Amino acid sequence: MLYGTATLRNVTTSLLLSLVPVLGWAAQHEFEMSIDEVTIDVAPGFTNKVFAFNGQVPGPLIRVKEGDDVTVHVTNNTGLPHTIHWHGINQINSWHMDGVAAINQKDAIRPGESFTYKFNADRPGSLWYHCHVNVWEHVAIRGMWGPIVVDPKEPSDLEKKVTKDAILMMSTWQSTYAASFGKGGLPQDVSDYFSVNGKSFPYSQPIRVKKGDVLRMRLYGAGDETHQMHMHGHDMLVTHKDGYALPAPYYVDTVPVGPGERYDVIVEMKNPGYFIMHDHVDRHMSNNGASLGGPVTIFEYAEATMDDWYVWKGINYDPNYFYSDSLTKGYGLFNSPPFMGKPVAQEKRRRKE
Ligand code: CU
Ligand code: CU
Ligand code: CU
Numbered sequence: 135m136l137y138g139t140a141t142l143r144n145v146t147t148s149l150l151l152s153l154v155p156v157l158g159w160a161a162q163h164e165f166e167m168s169i170d171e172v173t174i175d176v177a178p179g180f181t182n183k184v185f186a187f188n189g190q191v192p193g194p195l196i197r198v199k200e201g202d203d204v205t206v207h208v209t210n211n212t213g214l215p216h217t218i219h220w221h222g223i224n225q226i227n228s229w230h231m232d233g234v235a236a237i238n239q240k241d242a243i244r245p246g247e248s249f250t251y252k253f254n255a256d257r258p259g260s261l262w263y264h265c266h267v268n269v270w271e272h273v274a275i276r277g278m279w280g281p282i283v284v285d286p287k288e289p290s291d292l293e294k295k296v297t298k299d300a301i302l303m304m305s306t307w308q309s310t311y312a313a314s315f316g317k318g319g320l321p322q323d324v325s326d327y328f329s330v331n332g333k334s335f336p337y338s339q340p341i342r343v344k345k346g347d348v349l350r351m352r353l354y355g356a357g358d359e360t361h362q363m364h365m366h367g368h369d370m371l372v373t374h375k376d377g378y379a380l381p382a383p384y385y386v387d388t389v390p391v392g393p394g395e396r397y398d399v400i401v402e403m404k405n406p407g408y409f410i411m412h413d414h415v416d417r418h419m420s421n422n423g424a425s426l427g428g429p430v431t432i433f434e435y436a437e438a439t440m441d442d443w444y445v446w447k448g449i450n451y452d453p454n455y456f457y458s459d460s461l462t463k464g465y466g467l468f469n470s471p472p473f474m475g476k477p478v479a480q481e482k483r484r485r486k487e
């Protein structure tokens with residue numbers, strides 16, 4: 135055997151460890167995630183019960199570097215079983231961590247139980263995580279999703295120009311089942327609210343920019359329908375699909391984001407004014423038929439003067455609504471208090487089975 139003694143092994147180990155920073159070897163990250171029953175206010179007059187990662191919808195941002203090792207301890211505080219699937223992570227030599235019950239995880243995480251996922255961030259890009267139990271309910275209408283950003287070891291020249299980052303996760307809701315855990319999301323059920331980062335206009339938020347900003351938006355299809363995201367006044371350069379750099383980036387003004395998909399777009403903010411971005415599917419522009427609603431943001435340039443009649447005049451601005459602040463803070467897991475829901479009362483949530 136190459137290393138015959140424990141001593142030699144220890145010396146070798148410490149020598150290797152001392153090289154970690156030099157060689158840029160895998161950093162280790164360890165995170166805690168709970169799954170909690172809360173309610174969130176999606177739109178005026180519409181509150182939805184959700185299974186929320188760390189009590190929030192969308193879930194916390196996980197950001198690591200390509201090649202890093204990630205450990206996540208998950209505790210299920212809800213009344214139904216869940217798993218977490220790490221969408222985009224290829225689970226090389228770790229397929230038991232893929233989070234699909236009875237396929238590669240023996241059992242879903244039962245109410246009150248915990249499970250630890252360990253995997254390597256084996257590829258870069260805009261990835262995400264979501265439950266893989268009853269996905270038609272838990273993912274489509276219970277908010278069980280959140281973003282993972284894996285930074286590439288070698289960012290492209292385009293990426294290096296980015297000055298501001300935003301994450302937009304589009305999804306769908308079914309008001310019929312808003313208050314009933316364990317129901318909804320079946321083919322005959324109809325979605326009637328549509329959101330970006332868990333809220334519909336006017337509860338969504340603007341993106342404040344200044345001329346010269348280079349804005350990257352990571353667009354996620356977290357719900358069950360395709361969102362035709364259209365940005366006014368600007369061209370969007372599509373640079374990545376599902377986290378993969380495109381060999382030939384292309385310009386669009388509308389980008390279709392279907393269930394499970396991610397598109398990264400980079401936009402030169404060079405046209406001062408106030409411009410909307412919205413889903414071009416007509417019924418997605420309403421809150422259960424009331425217009426204007428749905429996944430809407432407005433780009434507000436610092437150089438433009440806010441009109442008196444501007445729809446979001448006086449809004450309580452949250453600069454982290456699109457994770458823009460969290461995305462300036464390096465690696466880790468980032469909770470976002472404004473996404474936190476209100477706890478569902480214990481006695482109310484007990485289900486009789
Ligand atoms: Cu679930
Ligand atoms: Cu998935
Ligand atoms: Cu339009």
